[in-house]
Amino acid sequence: MTRLELRSLTKSYGSRRVLDDVSFTVDGGEILGFVGANGAGKTTTMRIVLGVLVPDGGEVLRDGHPLDAAQRRSIGYMPEERGLYPKMKVGEQLDYLARLHGLDAAAARAATREWTERLGVAERLGDEVQKLSLGNQQRVQLAAALVHSPEILVLDEPFSGLDPVAVDVMSSVLRERAAAGVPVVFSSHQLDLVERLCDRVGIIRAGSMVALDTVEALRSGGAPRWRVVAPQAPAGWAAAVPGAHVVSEGPDATVVEVTHDGVEQQVLAAALATGPVHELARVRPSLTDLFRDAVAGTPHTQEAQA
Numbered sequence: 001m002t003r004l005e006l007r008s009l010t011k012s013y014g015s016r017r018v019l020d021d022v023s024f025t026v027d028g029g030e031i032l033g034f035v036g037a038n039g040a041g042k043t044t045t046m047r048i049v050l051g052v053l054v055p056d057g058g059e060v061l062r063d064g065h066p067l068d069a070a071q072r073r074s075i076g077y078m079p080e081e082r083g084l085y086p087k088m089k090v091g092e093q094l095d096y097l098a099r100l101h102g103l104d105a106a107a108a109r110a111a112t113r114e115w116t117e118r119l120g121v122a123e124r125l126g127d128e129v130q131k132l133s134l135g136n137q138q139r140v141q142l143a144a145a146l147v148h149s150p151e152i153l154v155l156d157e158p159f160s161g162l163d164p165v166a167v168d169v170m171s172s173v174l175r176e177r178a179a180a181g182v183p184v185v186f187s188s189h190q191l192d193l194v195e196r197l198c199d200r201v202g203i204i205r206a207g208s209m210v211a212l213d214t215v216e217a218l219r220s221g222g223a224p225r226w227r228v229v230a231p232q233a234p235a236g237w238a239a240a241v242p243g244a245h246v247v248s249e250g251p252d253a254t255v256v257e258v259t260h261d262g263v264e265q266q267v268l269a270a271a272l273a274t275g276p277v278h279e280l281a282r283v284r285p286s287l288t289d290l291f292r293d294a295v296a297g298t299p300h301t302q303e304a305q306a
C-alpha cells in the first residue's frame with residue numbers, strides 16, 4: 001500500500017524560516033488532518049509535496065523513495081488558490097486534465113462523467129467554470145483532483161465554503177478513497193470535521209509540528225480534567241485539594257485538572273464536604289480545545305510573529 005512520507009522539511013523566505021523540520025507520514029488507507037493557524041505553514045508544506053515549491057532541506061518520499069516528477073504529477077491535488085480555467089467548460093476541463101494524466105479519450109470521458117455525477121455537478125458539464133457558484137466550482141476542483149485515479153490525495157482546505165450536503169459528499173469521497181488504499185492528507189480550519197473524519201491529526205504551529213496523533217490519543221494526553229457540579233460549594237473550594245488545579249470556576253460547575261488519577265476522589269470528598277454533589281465527570285477535550293492549547297501563547301495569526 002502506498003505510503004507518503006515527509007521527512008524533516010525546512011523552508012525559509014529570505015531570513016524567515018516558515019517550515020522547521022516538518023515530518024509526518026500518511027499510510028495508504030489513512031486520512032490525516034493537517035491543522036494550524038493562518039500562516040502556520042500548511043500550504044507551504046503541501047506545495048513542497050507537490051513539487052511546486054522546493055524545500056531548503058528534507059525530502060518527500062513515496063514508499064521509502066524520493067518522489068520523482070512523474071509520481072508527483074500523479075498526486076491528486078486541490079490547491080488552495082484553486083486552479084481551474086474560468087472560461088473553460090467543466091466537462092472539457094476535466095477531460096483535458098484526465099488526458100493530461102495519460103487517460104485515453106474514452107476513459108477520460110468516463111472518469112469525468114463518474115466524478116461529476118458523484119459530486120453532484122453532472123448537469124453543469126457544458127457550463128463555463130466561472131458561471132458556477134463557488135461551492136460548485138469547488139466540487140469541480142475535487143473532481144479535477146480525482147479524474148486520474150490518483151494514488152495519493154493532497155487537498156488544501158477542500159471543505160472551505162461548502163454547504164453541508166457538499167461537506168457530506170466530500171467526506172464520503174475522501175473516506176472511500178482512503179478505504180481504497182489511498183493516503184489522504186487535507187488541511188482545514190473546520191476542526192469538528194477534522195475530528196469526525198480523520199484517523200490522525202497533525203497540528204503545525206509557526207512552521208513546526210507540535211502534535212501528531214489520533215484524536216483519541218491527543219485527547220487522553222495531558223493532565224486529566226474533571227467537572228464537578230456542587231451547587232452549595234463556596235468560591236475557591238477546590239483550590240486547597242493537593243494535586244488539583246482549578247481550570248475554571250463558575251456558578252454551574254468547577255473544572256479541575258488533577259496531577260494523577262485518584263486525586264478526583266479527594267476533589268469529590270472536598271465537594272461533598274460543602275453539600276450535595278450533582279455531578280463528577282471526566283472532561284474530554286475537543287479537538288478545538290487541543291488546538292487552542294497547541295497554539296496557545298502565540299498571536300492569533302502566526303504571520304503576526306514575522
Ligand SMILES: Nc1ncnc2c1ncn2[C@@H]1O[C@H](COP(=O)(O)OP(=O)(O)OP(=O)(O)O)[C@@H](O)[C@H]1O
Pocket residue numbers: 013018036037038039040041042043044045080302303306
Ligand atoms: N512567496 C512567499 N514569500 C514570502 N513569504 C511567504 C510566501 N509564501 C508564504 N509565505 C509565508 O509563509 C508562511 C506560511 O504560509 P502558508 O501559506 O504555508 O500558511 P498556511 O498554514 O497555509 O495558512 P492559511 O491557513 O492562512 O492558509 C506565512 O507566514 C506566509 O506569509
